[in-house]
Amino acid sequence: MQRRIEPPTTGRGAQSGDVPTRFGLAAREADGDWRDHMEILDGKPPKLRTQVTEERPKSILSFNQSPDIPFDRSINAYRGCEHGCVYCFARPTHAYHDLSPGLDFETQLFAKPDAAKLLRETLARPKYRPRPIAMGTNTDPYQPIERDYRITRELLEVCLDARHPVTITTKSDRILADLDLLEEMAELRLVAVAISVTSLDPKLSGKLEPRAASPVKRLAALGKLAEAGVPTHCSVSPVIPAITDEFMEEIVTRAAALGVRSAGWIPLRLPHEVAPLFREWLSVHYPERGDKVMRIVRSIRGGKDNDPDFHTRMKPSGVWADLFRARFKLACKRAGIGEGDETPKFELDCSQFQKPEEDGQMRLL
Numbered sequence: 001m002q003r004r005i006e007p008p009t010t011g012r013g014a015q016s017g018d019v020p021t022r023f024g025l026a027a028r029e030a031d032g033d034w035r036d037h038m039e040i041l042d043g044k045p046p047k048l049r050t051q052v053t054e055e056r057p058k059s060i061l062s063f064n065q066s067p068d069i070p071f072d073r074s075i076n077a078y079r080g081c082e083h084g085c086v087y088c089f090a091r092p093t094h095a096y097h098d099l100s101p102g103l104d105f106e107t108q109l110f111a112k113p114d115a116a117k118l119l120r121e122t123l124a125r126p127k128y129r130p131r132p133i134a135m136g137t138n139t140d141p142y143q144p145i146e147r148d149y150r151i152t153r154e155l156l157e158v159c160l161d162a163r164h165p166v167t168i169t170t171k172s173d174r175i176l177a178d179l180d181l182l183e184e185m186a187e188l189r190l191v192a193v194a195i196s197v198t199s200l201d202p203k204l205s206g207k208l209e210p211r212a213a214s215p216v217k218r219l220a221a222l223g224k225l226a227e228a229g230v231p232t233h234c235s236v237s238p239v240i241p242a243i244t245d246e247f248m249e250e251i252v253t254r255a256a257a258l259g260v261r262s263a264g265w266i267p268l269r270l271p272h273e274v275a276p277l278f279r280e281w282l283s284v285h286y287p288e289r290g291d292k293v294m295r296i297v298r299s300i301r302g303g304k305d306n307d308p309d310f311h312t313r314m315k316p317s318g319v320w321a322d323l324f325r326a327r328f329k330l331a332c333k334r335a336g337i338g339e340g341d342e343t344p345k346f347e348l349d350c351s352q353f354q355k356p357e358e359d360g361q362m363r364l365l
Helices: 032-042 093-095 101-107 115-123 151-162 171-186 203-208 215-227 245-257 274-283 288-300 319-335
Strands: 053-054 073-075 107-111 132-133 166-170 190-194 232-239 262-267
Touching: 093 101, 093 274, 101 107, 101 171, 115 151, 115 190, 132 151, 151 166, 151 319, 166 171, 171 190, 171 203, 171 215, 190 215, 215 232, 215 245, 232 245, 245 262, 245 319, 262 319, 288 319
Parallel strands: 053 107, 073 132, 132 166, 166 190, 190 232, 232 262
Antiparallel strands: none
């Protein structure tokens, strides 16, 4: 793989901001001569900053009928994600806003301040029937802007009030800010948490997922959650061949030592625009092994960069996939930790559900 000539975009996962071609959008092309001329006149361009737009949707719960996903409803408090994970399968959703799945996905964010109000109204409907709500299925509910917006905490407060079960997936130790709510929900069997750990190398993590918590902080968060009695799951994901797979065994070992009793792994997925973004990332950071990485990826995806089909998209095939699967199973056995799929295997209790008060007031009892 040829090394990209341009210098890397530091502090961000994606290396470009091209808009997708799937929807016929006008292409963007940086004019090198124009940029050089402007730098001579005005100096270097300002650093790329994160911008947040507040949106007011009419509904907050998303329902799905996917046969290979263990939940049928989810909430995403934010669109886009500042963590900037270059491999994020949710990046193509930004194309629906005529924005780039690349740099726009991690810099042009959308927040939903009315999310808790909308959820309360949804749960109060006469025909609503509870099943666990998945949070963090598309973008991280504890990405940096949660520090100011606190939308995820408000959603958890509604769920606790209504005794509604929730599953949370994140790669941030910011979740510990809500440990008081999580402990109370755990006592009622209303919550399970999965934290994904990709590698144990902070330098590699800084390239792959530049604004996510460091691997050490994520493991520490897993330990604190487990110690507090919150059902926890360590998700070794994504497993990137020849980049992060070397860390699988050690991540499982460390998680088990912290009291975590459930673990799973997810292979790299490269849907739509994520594949060229990832190839570009390889050309910047790992050009010497980029071709090898992509050959292995294609070998576990039926000869393609990505397999979008139900059932097989989460279960790679081939020699390399069998090797990863065997390694992970052995690591779990040696660590005394339960091997699972990509989601926690915890039984949450839907029987306690009580419709929230429609006036928005929290119950006193």
